[in-house]
Amino acid sequence: MINNQHNIEYEALLQQALYGSLTADEQTRFDAFLRENSHYAEEYGTMKALETATANHTYPVQSNEYWRDFTNCTEKRLETYQAQKTQKLSPIRLLKKSVQQSIQHGHWMAPVLRAAALLVVGFFVGRWSGAGTSYGVPVQPVSLVQAGYGATDDDLHEFLRESHLLLLGVMNISSECQVASPQTLQSQQQSSIALLCKAQRLRQSFSPEQSQMNHLITEIEYALMQVAAIKLQTLDAGRIQQMQSCSGSALCEISSQLRGQTMQ
Amino acid sequence: MTVEQHEPAQHERELLERLQHSNDEVCRSAFREFVERFQRRLYALAYDLTGNHADAEDLAQDVFVKAFTSINKFQGQSQLFTWLHRMAVNTFLDMKRTSAYRSLRNGEQFNEEQWNSSTIRPDAATEAVITDERIQTALQQCSPRERAVFVLRHYHDQALDDIAQTLGVTDGTVKTLLFRATKTLREALSFYTRELNVNNSLNTERSNEQ
Numbered sequence: 001m002i003n004n005q006h007n008i009e010y011e012a013l014l015q016q017a018l019y020g021s022l023t024a025d026e027q028t029r030f031d032a033f034l035r036e037n038s039h040y041a042e043e044y045g046t047m048k049a050l051e052t053a054t055a056n057h058t059y060p061v062q063s064n065e066y067w068r069d070f071t072n073c074t075e076k077r078l079e080t081y082q083a084q085k086t087q088k089l090s091p092i093r094l095l096k097k098s099v100q101q102s103i104q105h106g107h108w109m110a111p112v113l114r115a116a117a118l119l120v121v122g123f124f125v126g127r128w129s130g131a132g133t134s135y136g137v138p139v140q141p142v143s144l145v146q147a148g149y150g151a152t153d154d155d156l157h158e159f160l161r162e163s164h165l166l167l168l169g170v171m172n173i174s175s176e177c178q179v180a181s182p183q184t185l186q187s188q189q190q191s192s193i194a195l196l197c198k199a200q201r202l203r204q205s206f207s208p209e210q211s212q213m214n215h216l217i218t219e220i221e222y223a224l225m226q227v228a229a230i231k232l233q234t235l236d237a238g239r240i241q242q243m244q245s246c247s248g249s250a251l252c253e254i255s256s257q258l259r260g261q262t263m264q
Numbered sequence: 265m266t267v268e269q270h271e272p273a274q275h276e277r278e279l280l281e282r283l284q285h286s287n288d289e290v291c292r293s294a295f296r297e298f299v300e301r302f303q304r305r306l307y308a309l310a311y312d313l314t315g316n317h318a319d320a321e322d323l324a325q326d327v328f329v330k331a332f333t334s335i336n337k338f339q340g341q342s343q344l345f346t347w348l349h350r351m352a353v354n355t356f357l358d359m360k361r362t363s364a365y366r367s368l369r370n371g372e373q374f375n376e377e378q379w380n381s382s383t384i385r386p387d388a389a390t391e392a393v394i395t396d397e398r399i400q401t402a403l404q405q406c407s408p409r410e411r412a413v414f415v416l417r418h419y420h421d422q423a424l425d426d427i428a429q430t431l432g433v434t435d436g437t438v439k440t441l442l443f444r445a446t447k448t449l450r451e452a453l454s455f456y457t458r459e460l461n462v463n464n465s466l467n468t469e470r471s472n473e474q
Contacts, residue, residue, distance in 0.1 A: 015443040019417075019424070046450050054418040056396050059308050060317055070307075071299045074325045078295065081329050212432050215409070218361055222407050241451075246407050249444055253437070 006033075010040055018047060156213070157258075159198050163220050164254045166191050167247040170227055173240055185230065192228035196221060216253055223250035276344050283335045299328050302345055306352060312415040313356040315400050323359065327352045349420075350430045353412050360408040402452035403445075410445035413438055 013030040016022050022030055034041040062070075169188060199221050206214055223246040230243070279301070282294035306327060311320035331338075331348055338347055403411050409431070416422040416430070417438075428438045 015439060018446060019439050019442050043450065046453075047446050050399070050446060050449055050453065051418065053396070053399060057312075057399075057419050058396055059311055062307075067300075067303060070303055070321070070325070071296060074299045074303075074328050075292075075296060077325050078329050078332060081333070215357075215432055218357060219407065219409055221361060222409075242405055245405065245444075245448055249407055249410065249441075252440065 009033075010037075014040075014044060014047070017044070018051070155198070156202055159195065159202060160220075160254050160258055162191070162198075163195055163224065164251065164258065166195065166227070167220075167223055167251050167254070170223075170247045171244055171251065173244070185235075189228050189230060192224040196224050196228060199224070216257060219253055220250045223247045277340075280335070280338070280340065280344065283332065295328075295332055298332070302348055303328075305345060306348055309349060309352050309415075309420060310356070312419045313353065313412060315404055323352065323356055327355055330355065353416070353430050356412065357408050398453060399449065402449045405452050406445045406448045410441050410448065413441040414445040414449075417442055 009029075010033045013022065013026055013033065016026065017030055034044055166188060169184075199217050203214060203217055206217075223243075226243040226246045230239070279294060279297060282290050283298060285291050285294070303324065306324045307320055310323040310327070311317065314320045314323055327348060331351055338344070403414065406414065412431070413427055416427045417424070422430075424435050424438050424442075428435045431438070433441075
Protein backbone atom coordinates (compact mmCIF):
# COMPACT_ATOMS: atom_id res chain seq x y z
CA MET A 1 0.00 0.00 0.00
CA ILE A 2 2.85 2.31 0.95
CA ASN A 3 4.66 1.37 -2.23
CA ASN A 4 1.60 2.12 -4.27
CA GLN A 5 1.19 5.51 -2.62
CA HIS A 6 4.87 6.21 -3.18
CA ASN A 7 4.46 5.32 -6.79
CA ILE A 8 1.48 7.64 -7.22
CA GLU A 9 3.39 10.50 -5.61
CA TYR A 10 6.49 9.79 -7.68
CA GLU A 11 4.45 9.67 -10.93
CA ALA A 12 2.82 13.01 -10.14
CA LEU A 13 6.23 14.56 -9.43
CA LEU A 14 7.74 12.96 -12.53
CA GLN A 15 4.99 14.41 -14.70
CA GLN A 16 5.61 17.84 -13.23
CA ALA A 17 9.37 17.47 -13.61
CA LEU A 18 9.00 16.66 -17.29
CA TYR A 19 6.16 18.91 -18.33
CA GLY A 20 5.72 21.47 -15.63
CA SER A 21 7.82 22.92 -12.90
CA LEU A 22 8.59 21.63 -9.43
CA THR A 23 8.60 23.82 -6.37
CA ALA A 24 11.72 23.68 -4.19
CA ASP A 25 9.99 21.32 -1.77
CA GLU A 26 8.75 19.08 -4.57
CA GLN A 27 12.21 19.06 -6.15
CA THR A 28 13.73 17.84 -2.86
CA ARG A 29 11.15 15.07 -2.60
CA PHE A 30 11.65 14.12 -6.23
CA ASP A 31 15.45 14.00 -5.81
CA ALA A 32 14.98 11.77 -2.78
CA PHE A 33 12.85 9.39 -4.85
CA LEU A 34 15.55 9.22 -7.51
CA ARG A 35 18.27 8.61 -4.94
CA GLU A 36 16.39 5.88 -3.12
CA ASN A 37 15.13 3.96 -6.10
CA SER A 38 17.41 3.09 -9.00
CA HIS A 39 14.41 2.15 -11.17
CA TYR A 40 12.96 5.64 -10.77
CA ALA A 41 16.31 7.22 -11.54
CA GLU A 42 16.70 5.11 -14.66
CA GLU A 43 13.16 5.89 -15.78
CA TYR A 44 13.60 9.63 -15.32
CA GLY A 45 16.97 9.49 -17.11
CA THR A 46 15.50 7.80 -20.17
CA MET A 47 12.48 10.06 -20.31
CA LYS A 48 14.67 13.11 -20.10
CA ALA A 49 16.98 11.62 -22.72
CA LEU A 50 14.01 11.02 -24.98
CA GLU A 51 13.13 14.66 -24.70
CA THR A 52 16.62 15.66 -25.82
CA ALA A 53 16.69 13.05 -28.57
CA THR A 54 13.72 14.71 -30.24
CA ALA A 55 16.00 17.67 -30.91
CA ASN A 56 17.67 15.53 -33.60
CA HIS A 57 14.42 15.22 -35.45
CA THR A 58 14.81 15.54 -39.22
CA TYR A 59 12.41 15.85 -42.14
CA PRO A 60 12.74 14.47 -45.65
CA VAL A 61 14.50 17.09 -47.75
CA GLN A 62 12.44 18.05 -50.79
CA SER A 63 13.64 19.85 -53.89
CA ASN A 64 12.17 23.11 -55.22
CA GLU A 65 10.66 21.10 -58.04
CA TYR A 66 8.85 18.95 -55.52
CA TRP A 67 7.30 22.04 -53.92
CA ARG A 68 6.19 23.34 -57.33
CA ASP A 69 4.50 20.00 -58.00
CA PHE A 70 2.98 20.11 -54.55
CA THR A 71 1.38 23.50 -55.28
CA ASN A 72 0.09 22.30 -58.66
CA CYS A 73 -1.35 19.12 -57.19
CA THR A 74 -3.07 21.06 -54.42
CA GLU A 75 -4.61 23.38 -57.02
CA LYS A 76 -5.87 20.40 -59.00
CA ARG A 77 -7.26 18.91 -55.84
CA LEU A 78 -9.17 22.09 -55.15
CA GLU A 79 -10.54 22.10 -58.71
CA THR A 80 -11.71 18.49 -58.36
CA TYR A 81 -13.31 19.29 -55.02
CA GLN A 82 -15.13 22.30 -56.45
CA ALA A 83 -16.27 20.34 -59.52
CA GLN A 84 -17.69 17.60 -57.30
CA LYS A 85 -19.42 20.20 -55.18
CA THR A 86 -21.04 21.82 -58.22
CA GLN A 87 -22.38 18.45 -59.32
CA LYS A 88 -23.97 18.03 -55.93
CA LEU A 89 -25.61 21.48 -56.01
CA SER A 90 -29.34 21.52 -55.53
CA PRO A 91 -31.52 22.99 -58.34
CA ILE A 92 -32.15 26.12 -56.22
CA ARG A 93 -28.43 26.72 -55.66
CA LEU A 94 -27.69 26.12 -59.33
CA LEU A 95 -30.35 28.62 -60.30
CA LYS A 96 -28.98 31.12 -57.79
CA LYS A 97 -25.46 30.63 -59.09
CA SER A 98 -26.43 31.07 -62.73
CA VAL A 99 -28.48 34.19 -61.87
CA GLN A 100 -25.46 35.66 -60.08
CA GLN A 101 -23.18 34.85 -62.99
CA SER A 102 -25.62 36.25 -65.57
CA ILE A 103 -26.01 39.48 -63.61
CA GLN A 104 -22.24 39.80 -63.19
CA HIS A 105 -21.66 39.34 -66.92
CA GLY A 106 -24.70 41.36 -68.05
CA HIS A 107 -26.22 38.31 -69.79
CA TRP A 108 -29.48 38.89 -71.77
CA MET A 109 -31.17 36.06 -69.79
CA ALA A 110 -30.58 37.83 -66.48
CA PRO A 111 -34.07 39.38 -66.02
CA VAL A 112 -35.76 36.10 -66.92
CA LEU A 113 -33.59 34.12 -64.55
CA ARG A 114 -34.12 36.65 -61.79
CA ALA A 115 -37.89 36.33 -62.19
CA ALA A 116 -37.63 32.53 -62.18
CA ALA A 117 -35.52 32.63 -59.03
CA LEU A 118 -38.04 34.89 -57.31
CA LEU A 119 -40.83 32.50 -58.27
CA VAL A 120 -39.03 29.50 -56.85
CA VAL A 121 -38.11 31.32 -53.64
CA GLY A 122 -41.69 32.60 -53.32
CA PHE A 123 -43.05 29.10 -53.72
CA PHE A 124 -40.85 27.72 -50.94
CA VAL A 125 -41.49 30.67 -48.63
CA GLY A 126 -45.23 30.13 -49.09
CA ARG A 127 -44.96 26.45 -48.25
CA TRP A 128 -42.71 27.06 -45.26
CA SER A 129 -44.89 29.77 -43.72
CA GLY A 130 -47.99 27.58 -44.07
CA ALA A 131 -46.31 24.51 -42.64
CA GLY A 132 -46.23 25.69 -39.06
CA THR A 133 -49.98 26.07 -38.84
CA SER A 134 -51.27 22.96 -40.58
CA TYR A 135 -54.59 21.79 -39.17
CA GLY A 136 -54.72 25.05 -37.28
CA VAL A 137 -52.21 23.83 -34.68
CA PRO A 138 -49.08 25.96 -34.40
CA VAL A 139 -46.03 23.74 -34.69
CA GLN A 140 -43.04 24.69 -32.54
CA PRO A 141 -39.68 24.30 -34.21
CA VAL A 142 -37.94 21.44 -32.45
CA SER A 143 -34.18 21.49 -32.24
CA LEU A 144 -32.16 18.34 -31.85
CA VAL A 145 -30.83 19.51 -28.52
CA GLN A 146 -34.31 20.26 -27.17
CA ALA A 147 -35.70 17.00 -28.44
CA GLY A 148 -33.03 14.66 -27.30
CA TYR A 149 -30.78 16.40 -24.80
CA GLY A 150 -32.06 14.60 -21.72
CA ALA A 151 -32.00 11.26 -23.47
CA THR A 152 -28.55 11.95 -24.89
CA ASP A 153 -27.25 12.84 -21.48
CA ASP A 154 -28.46 9.52 -20.09
CA ASP A 155 -27.19 7.67 -23.13
CA LEU A 156 -23.82 9.30 -22.70
CA HIS A 157 -23.64 8.35 -19.05
CA GLU A 158 -24.63 4.78 -19.87
CA PHE A 159 -22.10 4.64 -22.69
CA LEU A 160 -19.31 5.88 -20.44
CA ARG A 161 -20.23 3.43 -17.69
CA GLU A 162 -20.35 0.45 -20.05
CA SER A 163 -17.09 1.44 -21.74
CA HIS A 164 -15.47 1.85 -18.35
CA LEU A 165 -16.52 -1.65 -17.33
CA LEU A 166 -15.36 -3.22 -20.56
CA LEU A 167 -12.00 -1.47 -20.59
CA LEU A 168 -11.40 -2.40 -16.96
CA GLY A 169 -11.81 -6.00 -18.06
CA VAL A 170 -9.27 -5.45 -20.83
CA MET A 171 -6.81 -3.99 -18.33
CA ASN A 172 -7.13 -7.15 -16.29
CA ILE A 173 -5.98 -9.40 -19.10
CA SER A 174 -2.63 -10.73 -18.08
CA SER A 175 -0.03 -10.48 -20.81
CA GLU A 176 1.83 -13.54 -19.49
CA CYS A 177 -1.03 -16.00 -19.64
CA GLN A 178 -2.59 -14.27 -22.66
CA VAL A 179 -6.38 -14.32 -22.56
CA ALA A 180 -8.41 -15.87 -19.76
CA SER A 181 -10.66 -17.64 -22.22
CA PRO A 182 -11.62 -17.23 -25.87
CA GLN A 183 -15.26 -16.83 -24.82
CA THR A 184 -14.40 -13.87 -22.62
CA LEU A 185 -12.55 -12.21 -25.44
CA GLN A 186 -15.35 -12.90 -27.89
CA SER A 187 -17.92 -11.30 -25.62
CA GLN A 188 -15.58 -8.36 -25.05
CA GLN A 189 -15.31 -7.95 -28.80
CA GLN A 190 -19.07 -8.06 -29.25
CA SER A 191 -19.55 -5.50 -26.52
CA SER A 192 -16.92 -3.30 -28.13
CA ILE A 193 -18.69 -3.37 -31.47
CA ALA A 194 -22.02 -2.55 -29.82
CA LEU A 195 -20.39 0.32 -27.97
CA LEU A 196 -18.77 1.59 -31.15
CA CYS A 197 -22.20 1.79 -32.76
CA LYS A 198 -23.45 3.72 -29.73
CA ALA A 199 -20.46 6.04 -29.98
CA GLN A 200 -21.34 6.91 -33.55
CA ARG A 201 -24.95 7.67 -32.61
CA LEU A 202 -23.82 9.83 -29.70
CA ARG A 203 -21.40 11.73 -31.87
CA GLN A 204 -24.19 12.66 -34.26
CA SER A 205 -26.19 14.25 -31.46
CA PHE A 206 -23.37 16.50 -30.26
CA SER A 207 -23.46 20.17 -31.05
CA PRO A 208 -20.30 21.84 -32.42
CA GLU A 209 -19.75 23.39 -28.98
CA GLN A 210 -19.30 19.93 -27.46
CA SER A 211 -15.88 19.40 -29.03
CA GLN A 212 -14.40 18.25 -25.73
CA MET A 213 -16.96 15.47 -25.53
CA ASN A 214 -16.21 14.61 -29.14
CA HIS A 215 -12.55 14.18 -28.25
CA LEU A 216 -13.41 11.97 -25.30
CA ILE A 217 -15.57 9.75 -27.50
CA THR A 218 -12.72 9.57 -30.03
CA GLU A 219 -10.32 8.39 -27.34
CA ILE A 220 -12.76 5.72 -26.21
CA GLU A 221 -13.41 4.66 -29.78
CA TYR A 222 -9.71 3.98 -30.34
CA ALA A 223 -9.57 1.80 -27.30
CA LEU A 224 -12.74 -0.05 -28.30
CA MET A 225 -11.48 -0.55 -31.83
CA GLN A 226 -8.33 -2.16 -30.54
CA VAL A 227 -10.47 -4.67 -28.65
CA ALA A 228 -12.93 -5.20 -31.49
CA ALA A 229 -10.19 -5.88 -34.02
CA ILE A 230 -8.30 -8.52 -32.07
CA LYS A 231 -7.68 -11.90 -33.63
CA LEU A 232 -6.96 -14.71 -31.22
CA GLN A 233 -4.38 -16.27 -33.54
CA THR A 234 -2.19 -13.19 -33.60
CA LEU A 235 -2.68 -12.12 -30.02
CA ASP A 236 0.64 -11.80 -28.23
CA ALA A 237 2.04 -9.91 -25.25
CA GLY A 238 2.95 -6.89 -27.39
CA ARG A 239 -0.53 -6.61 -28.81
CA ILE A 240 -2.10 -6.95 -25.36
CA GLN A 241 0.21 -4.22 -24.11
CA GLN A 242 -0.76 -1.92 -26.98
CA MET A 243 -4.44 -2.62 -26.36
CA GLN A 244 -4.03 -1.96 -22.64
CA SER A 245 -2.12 1.25 -23.26
CA CYS A 246 -5.07 2.60 -25.27
CA SER A 247 -7.56 1.25 -22.72
CA GLY A 248 -5.64 2.86 -19.86
CA SER A 249 -5.69 6.25 -21.57
CA ALA A 250 -9.40 6.01 -22.23
CA LEU A 251 -10.13 4.75 -18.70
CA CYS A 252 -8.46 7.78 -17.12
CA GLU A 253 -10.56 10.15 -19.17
CA ILE A 254 -13.79 8.23 -18.60
CA SER A 255 -13.17 8.21 -14.85
CA SER A 256 -12.62 11.94 -14.70
CA GLN A 257 -15.71 12.53 -16.85
CA LEU A 258 -17.83 10.23 -14.67
CA ARG A 259 -16.50 11.93 -11.53
CA GLY A 260 -17.43 15.29 -13.02
CA GLN A 261 -20.95 14.09 -13.82
CA THR A 262 -21.45 12.72 -10.32
CA MET A 263 -20.30 15.99 -8.76
CA GLN A 264 -22.79 17.93 -10.88
CA MET B 265 5.38 46.89 -33.04
CA THR B 266 8.51 46.58 -35.18
CA VAL B 267 8.61 46.86 -38.95
CA GLU B 268 9.48 43.14 -39.21
CA GLN B 269 6.41 42.21 -37.22
CA HIS B 270 4.17 44.65 -39.01
CA GLU B 271 5.00 43.63 -42.56
CA PRO B 272 4.06 39.94 -42.36
CA ALA B 273 0.83 40.82 -40.56
CA GLN B 274 -0.03 43.34 -43.26
CA HIS B 275 0.89 40.86 -45.98
CA GLU B 276 -1.20 38.16 -44.32
CA ARG B 277 -4.20 40.50 -44.13
CA GLU B 278 -3.89 41.29 -47.82
CA LEU B 279 -3.60 37.63 -48.68
CA LEU B 280 -6.66 36.88 -46.60
CA GLU B 281 -8.65 39.61 -48.35
CA ARG B 282 -7.73 38.17 -51.72
CA LEU B 283 -8.62 34.64 -50.58
CA GLN B 284 -12.04 35.88 -49.54
CA HIS B 285 -12.54 37.84 -52.78
CA SER B 286 -15.55 37.00 -54.93
CA ASN B 287 -13.58 37.14 -58.16
CA ASP B 288 -12.41 33.66 -59.20
CA GLU B 289 -9.17 34.87 -60.77
CA VAL B 290 -8.09 36.81 -57.69
CA CYS B 291 -8.99 33.87 -55.47
CA ARG B 292 -7.07 31.40 -57.59
CA SER B 293 -3.84 33.36 -57.56
CA ALA B 294 -4.26 33.98 -53.82
CA PHE B 295 -4.74 30.26 -53.25
CA ARG B 296 -1.49 29.52 -55.05
CA GLU B 297 0.33 32.04 -52.92
CA PHE B 298 -1.36 30.68 -49.79
CA VAL B 299 -0.11 27.16 -50.56
CA GLU B 300 3.38 28.32 -51.51
CA ARG B 301 3.65 30.30 -48.32
CA PHE B 302 2.68 27.62 -45.85
CA GLN B 303 3.34 24.30 -47.61
CA ARG B 304 6.72 23.58 -46.01
CA ARG B 305 5.57 24.22 -42.47
CA LEU B 306 2.28 22.42 -42.90
CA TYR B 307 3.97 19.44 -44.52
CA ALA B 308 6.43 19.24 -41.60
CA LEU B 309 3.57 19.14 -39.13
CA ALA B 310 1.69 16.59 -41.24
CA TYR B 311 4.84 14.48 -41.48
CA ASP B 312 5.20 14.44 -37.70
CA LEU B 313 1.57 13.55 -37.21
CA THR B 314 1.33 10.80 -39.79
CA GLY B 315 4.90 9.52 -39.65
CA ASN B 316 5.27 9.00 -43.40
CA HIS B 317 5.66 11.04 -46.56
CA ALA B 318 2.63 9.86 -48.54
CA ASP B 319 0.12 10.46 -45.76
CA ALA B 320 1.78 13.75 -44.86
CA GLU B 321 1.39 15.00 -48.42
CA ASP B 322 -2.22 13.88 -48.53
CA LEU B 323 -3.05 15.46 -45.18
CA ALA B 324 -1.34 18.77 -46.01
CA GLN B 325 -3.11 19.10 -49.37
CA ASP B 326 -6.42 18.16 -47.81
CA VAL B 327 -5.99 20.84 -45.17
CA PHE B 328 -5.23 23.51 -47.78
CA VAL B 329 -8.41 22.68 -49.69
CA LYS B 330 -10.45 22.60 -46.48
CA ALA B 331 -9.00 25.88 -45.31
CA PHE B 332 -9.69 27.58 -48.61
CA THR B 333 -13.28 26.39 -48.80
CA SER B 334 -13.96 27.62 -45.27
CA ILE B 335 -11.82 30.74 -45.40
CA ASN B 336 -14.86 32.93 -44.71
CA LYS B 337 -15.11 31.30 -41.27
CA PHE B 338 -11.64 32.55 -40.38
CA GLN B 339 -12.18 35.57 -38.19
CA GLY B 340 -8.59 36.74 -37.94
CA GLN B 341 -8.36 36.19 -34.18
CA SER B 342 -5.24 34.12 -34.65
CA GLN B 343 -2.55 33.96 -37.29
CA LEU B 344 -3.42 32.18 -40.49
CA PHE B 345 -0.90 29.44 -39.84
CA THR B 346 -2.21 28.85 -36.31
CA TRP B 347 -5.61 28.30 -37.84
CA LEU B 348 -4.15 25.91 -40.44
CA HIS B 349 -2.22 24.17 -37.70
CA ARG B 350 -5.38 23.48 -35.69
CA MET B 351 -7.20 22.30 -38.76
CA ALA B 352 -4.36 19.89 -39.56
CA VAL B 353 -4.38 18.32 -36.09
CA ASN B 354 -8.14 17.86 -36.09
CA THR B 355 -8.18 16.56 -39.67
CA PHE B 356 -5.48 14.07 -38.70
CA LEU B 357 -7.52 12.84 -35.71
CA ASP B 358 -10.64 12.53 -37.89
CA MET B 359 -8.66 10.75 -40.59
CA LYS B 360 -7.35 8.20 -38.11
CA ARG B 361 -10.80 7.57 -36.72
CA THR B 362 -12.37 7.15 -40.15
CA SER B 363 -9.68 4.79 -41.40
CA ALA B 364 -9.90 2.70 -38.26
CA TYR B 365 -13.68 2.48 -38.67
CA ARG B 366 -13.26 1.50 -42.30
CA SER B 367 -10.92 -1.35 -41.37
CA LEU B 368 -13.43 -2.55 -38.82
CA ARG B 369 -16.34 -2.39 -41.22
CA ASN B 370 -14.39 -4.39 -43.78
CA GLY B 371 -13.77 -7.00 -41.13
CA GLU B 372 -10.04 -6.41 -41.27
CA GLN B 373 -7.75 -6.48 -38.33
CA PHE B 374 -5.88 -3.28 -37.68
CA ASN B 375 -3.17 -3.07 -40.19
CA GLU B 376 -0.08 -3.56 -38.07
CA GLU B 377 2.11 -2.14 -40.80
CA GLN B 378 -0.05 0.92 -41.08
CA TRP B 379 -0.01 1.46 -37.34
CA ASN B 380 3.62 0.62 -36.80
CA SER B 381 5.19 1.75 -40.05
CA SER B 382 8.08 4.09 -40.40
CA THR B 383 9.84 5.20 -43.50
CA ILE B 384 13.46 4.20 -43.27
CA ARG B 385 15.41 6.60 -45.41
CA PRO B 386 18.42 5.06 -47.16
CA ASP B 387 20.72 7.90 -46.18
CA ALA B 388 19.83 7.54 -42.50
CA ALA B 389 23.35 6.72 -41.49
CA THR B 390 24.05 8.61 -38.34
CA GLU B 391 23.14 7.34 -34.93
CA ALA B 392 21.03 10.40 -34.21
CA VAL B 393 18.92 9.95 -37.32
CA ILE B 394 18.43 6.29 -36.55
CA THR B 395 17.27 7.16 -33.04
CA ASP B 396 14.92 9.70 -34.56
CA GLU B 397 13.52 6.98 -36.82
CA ARG B 398 13.01 4.75 -33.80
CA ILE B 399 11.17 7.46 -31.97
CA GLN B 400 8.97 7.95 -35.03
CA THR B 401 8.24 4.21 -35.12
CA ALA B 402 7.56 4.10 -31.41
CA LEU B 403 5.23 7.07 -31.71
CA GLN B 404 2.92 4.86 -33.75
CA GLN B 405 2.22 2.91 -30.58
CA CYS B 406 0.73 5.97 -28.93
CA SER B 407 -2.90 6.83 -29.47
CA PRO B 408 -3.40 9.50 -32.14
CA ARG B 409 -4.15 12.09 -29.47
CA GLU B 410 -1.04 11.25 -27.46
CA ARG B 411 0.97 11.33 -30.66
CA ALA B 412 -0.48 14.69 -31.68
CA VAL B 413 0.27 16.20 -28.29
CA PHE B 414 3.82 14.84 -28.23
CA VAL B 415 4.54 16.08 -31.74
CA LEU B 416 3.17 19.54 -31.06
CA ARG B 417 5.14 19.87 -27.85
CA HIS B 418 8.47 18.34 -28.85
CA TYR B 419 8.75 18.97 -32.57
CA HIS B 420 6.78 22.17 -32.91
CA ASP B 421 7.64 23.70 -29.58
CA GLN B 422 4.05 24.61 -28.78
CA ALA B 423 3.09 25.83 -25.33
CA LEU B 424 0.84 23.55 -23.29
CA ASP B 425 -2.05 26.01 -23.33
CA ASP B 426 -1.84 26.37 -27.13
CA ILE B 427 -2.02 22.59 -27.49
CA ALA B 428 -4.94 22.52 -25.09
CA GLN B 429 -6.74 25.09 -27.21
CA THR B 430 -6.05 23.20 -30.43
CA LEU B 431 -7.48 19.98 -29.03
CA GLY B 432 -10.25 21.59 -27.01
CA VAL B 433 -9.04 20.09 -23.72
CA THR B 434 -7.61 21.40 -20.47
CA ASP B 435 -3.92 21.96 -19.74
CA GLY B 436 -4.08 19.09 -17.26
CA THR B 437 -5.30 16.70 -19.94
CA VAL B 438 -2.48 17.81 -22.23
CA LYS B 439 0.05 17.08 -19.47
CA THR B 440 -1.48 13.68 -18.87
CA LEU B 441 -1.46 12.85 -22.59
CA LEU B 442 2.16 13.99 -22.87
CA PHE B 443 3.17 11.96 -19.90
CA ARG B 444 1.44 8.87 -21.24
CA ALA B 445 3.05 9.34 -24.65
CA THR B 446 6.47 9.67 -23.07
CA LYS B 447 5.90 6.55 -20.98
CA THR B 448 4.75 4.58 -24.02
CA LEU B 449 7.79 5.75 -25.94
CA ARG B 450 10.07 4.86 -23.09
CA GLU B 451 8.65 1.35 -22.98
CA ALA B 452 8.76 0.99 -26.75
CA LEU B 453 12.33 2.24 -26.86
CA SER B 454 13.59 0.36 -23.82
CA PHE B 455 15.60 -1.81 -26.17
CA TYR B 456 17.52 1.27 -27.28
CA THR B 457 17.93 2.88 -23.87
CA ARG B 458 21.71 2.78 -24.08
CA GLU B 459 21.73 4.52 -27.47
CA LEU B 460 19.30 7.11 -26.24
CA ASN B 461 21.54 7.91 -23.33
CA VAL B 462 24.62 8.02 -25.57
CA ASN B 463 22.81 10.47 -27.88
CA ASN B 464 21.74 12.48 -24.92
CA SER B 465 25.28 12.84 -23.59
CA LEU B 466 26.48 13.72 -27.11
CA ASN B 467 23.86 16.45 -27.29
CA THR B 468 24.80 17.77 -23.89
CA GLU B 469 28.48 17.87 -24.92
CA ARG B 470 27.58 19.67 -28.13
CA SER B 471 25.50 22.28 -26.34
CA ASN B 472 28.28 22.77 -23.77
CA GLU B 473 30.78 23.33 -26.58
CA GLN B 474 28.50 25.94 -28.12
